[in-house]
Amino acid sequence: MHGPSAPIVYSFESFDTLQDSLSKFIIRAQRDSIEKKGRFTVAISGGSLPKQLNGLIGRAGVKWDKWHVFYADERVVPLDHEDSNHKLCLDQLFSKVPIPQDQIHTIDYSLADDLENLADDYEQQLIREFASRDSARFPIFDLILLGVGPDGHTASLFPGHELLSEEDRWVAYITDSPKPPPKRITLTYPVINHASRVAFVASGANKADVLKTVLDEPNVGLPASRVRPITPGQVYWFLDDPAASQLQYTKTPFHM
Numbered sequence: 001m002h003g004p005s006a007p008i009v010y011s012f013e014s015f016d017t018l019q020d021s022l023s024k025f026i027i028r029a030q031r032d033s034i035e036k037k038g039r040f041t042v043a044i045s046g047g048s049l050p051k052q053l054n055g056l057i058g059r060a061g062v063k064w065d066k067w068h069v070f071y072a073d074e075r076v077v078p079l080d081h082e083d084s085n086h087k088l089c090l091d092q093l094f095s096k097v098p099i100p101q102d103q104i105h106t107i108d109y110s111l112a113d114d115l116e117n118l119a120d121d122y123e124q125q126l127i128r129e130f131a132s133r134d135s136a137r138f139p140i141f142d143l144i145l146l147g148v149g150p151d152g153h154t155a156s157l158f159p160g161h162e163l164l165s166e167e168d169r170w171v172a173y174i175t176d177s178p179k180p181p182p183k184r185i186t187l188t189y190p191v192i193n194h195a196s197r198v199a200f201v202a203s204g205a206n207k208a209d210v211l212k213t214v215l216d217e218p219n220v221g222l223p224a225s226r227v228r229p230i231t232p233g234q235v236y237w238f239l240d241d242p243a244a245s246q247l248q249y250t251k252t253p254f255h256m
């Protein structure tokens with residue numbers, strides 16, 4: 001039995017080259033997934049990530065009708081609220097591309113009074129998408145796209161939080177996020193670590209310190225360091241040079 005593969009780290013000199021390379025990477029992942037399974041399952045988190053994805057708009061080779069999208073984490077706010085990751089993705093990307101609406105899976109905000117129920121409902125959406133196709137105990141996303149916060153959190157998995165040891169649930173909720181807003185749902189590690197590919201995207205010098213800890217000192221155990229998909233899954237880091245400036249970790253040249 002092999003352990004997880006080491007993360008592959010790319011660093012780019014500008015936002016534009018990072019965005020261009022990320023687009024190529026996503027299109028390659030999409031092509032492979034459609035060839036194998038006829039669809040492309042993606043989970044996306046919030047923050048600066050949706051903006052990095054708008055390099056896909058108008059690009060040849062993107063088969064939007066095959067995309068099935070979930071949120072890696074979502075804030076429990078109405079879907080048209082400024083804090084909603086869905087609204088962010090809609091504004092940045094989904095309103096500009098022909099992706100069928102019923103293939104974008106959102107939280108049911110009408111359940112917001114009962115977060116257990118809301119998280120269960122989102123988990124049921126995942127089960128409906130994956131269970132009949134994959135017999136595995138956990139869904140196998142083709143791609144999960146994540147960011148990293150200054151404290152090393154990723155998705156809504158925060159340092160020291162009890163959710164870091166969740167082993168069963170696919171989707172969990174929290175009411176105490178240190179990053180506002182406090183109520184959120186998130187995919188759990190078992191789901192993230194069963195993905196075929198996880199790609200982190202981080203840019204800017206203000207990410208340099210945390211990236212050093214996440215990648216050079218994984219034993220510290222920051223939430224982003226614990227993302228280690230089981231083989232044959234692979235984790236990739238798409239960084240810009242300022243974000244990667246403190247790293248000892250060996251970078252891989254990007255060819256695609």
Ligand SMILES: O=C(O)[C@H](O)[C@@H](O)[C@H](O)[C@H](O)COP(=O)(O)O
Pocket residue numbers: 045046047048049073074075085146147148149153154155156179
């Ligand atoms: O909705 C959220 O809050 C996120 O999913 C969160 O995990 C985010 O990805 C990181 O905080 C990085 O955010 P930035 O890319 O904006 O730094």
